[in-house]
Amino acid sequence: AQSVTQPDIHITVSEGASLELRCNYSYGATPYLFWYVQSPGQGLQLLLKYFSGDTLVQGIKGFEAEFKRSQSSFNLRKPSVHWSDAAEYFCAVGAQGGSEKLVFGKGTKLTVNP
Amino acid sequence: DTAVSQTPKYLVTQMGNDKSIKCEQNLGHDTMYWYKQDSKKFLKIMFSYNNKELIINETVPNRFSPKSPDKAHLNLHINSLELGDSAVYFCASSPPNRRYKSDTQYFGPGTRLTVL
Numbered sequence: 001a002q003s004v005t006q007p008d009i010h011i012t013v014s015e016g017a018s019l020e021l022r023c024n025y026s027y028g029a030t031p032y033l034f035w036y037v038q039s040p041g042q043g044l045q046l047l048l049k050y051f052s053g054d055t056l057v058q059g060i061k062g063f064e065a066e067f068k069r070s071q072s073s074f075n076l077r078k079p080s081v082h083w084s085d086a087a088e089y090f091c092a093v094g095a096q097g098g099s100e101k102l103v104f105g106k107g108t109k110l111t112v113n114p
Numbered sequence: 115d116t117a118v119s120q121t122p123k124y125l126v127t128q129m130g131n132d133k134s135i136k137c138e139q140n141l142g143h144d145t146m147y148w149y150k151q152d153s154k155k156f157l158k159i160m161f162s163y164n165n166k167e168l169i170i171n172e173t174v175p176n177r178f179s180p181k182s183p184d185k186a187h188l189n190l191h192i193n194s195l196e197l198g199d200s201a202v203y204f205c206a207s208s209p210p211n212r213r214y215k216s217d218t219q220y221f222g223p224g225t226r227l228t229v230l
Contacts, residue, residue, distance in 0.1 A: 034219075036221075042223060043118075043204060043221040043222055043223040043224050044157075044221040045221075046220070049218055088155055101159055101162070101170055102159060102219060104156070104157040104158070106154070106155070106156050107155045107156075107157075
């Protein structure tokens with residue numbers, strides 16, 4: 001069965017600092033991988049996704065993520081964090097081959113200090 | 115605006131009542147979903163419909179019944195509400211994918227259900 005682990009429940013960074021949010025997945029075949037962001041009281045917004053091809057994917061708001069099959073990881077990065085990036089970040093994995101089921105990690109809450 | 119919309123945004127009700135949450139998408143997507151987000155922010159899929167046909171039904175109590183009158187709408191009806199049903203419920207939709215059945219899921223703003 002698919003599973004996603006986000007090891008960091010809460011991360012605090014200073015504005016302007018770099019950011020890396022970790023995500024490890026468990027799935028037998030090549031996965032679909034997603035990062036979503038949820039601002040307080042809002043729905044989920046897609047930041048980026050990986051289906052195949054180039055393992056470094058660019059997303060919105062200056063985010064990128066790198067798929068590393070050998071480490072079963074899909075970590076999210078941003079070189080310089082803005083105060084507006086404070087939110088909850090969710091990594092998700094979907095199965096290929098016709099399954100519509102997304103399995104989410106438990107999320108990482110990002111706090112940005114001025 | 116093109117989007118996934120849900121009504122109501124907030125729902126406060128007594129235990130034992132029956133309530134419905136409506137979801138509409140005008141993105142032309144074929145597949146729609148319901149997710150439950152608990153108090154710890156954990157998101158879990160409940161149901162998925164493709165072209166009005168149920169394709170995913172997770173281990174959800176049968177007090178929860180999804181209904182899809184057409185492929186743009188997926189409503190969630192909950193009977194005999196319990197305290198543990200308090201959560202945020204998200205609707206989502208996804209377009210068809212040429213190689214696979216579905217693609218990126220787009221989420222609605224959520225409905226916060228509080229059962230007293």
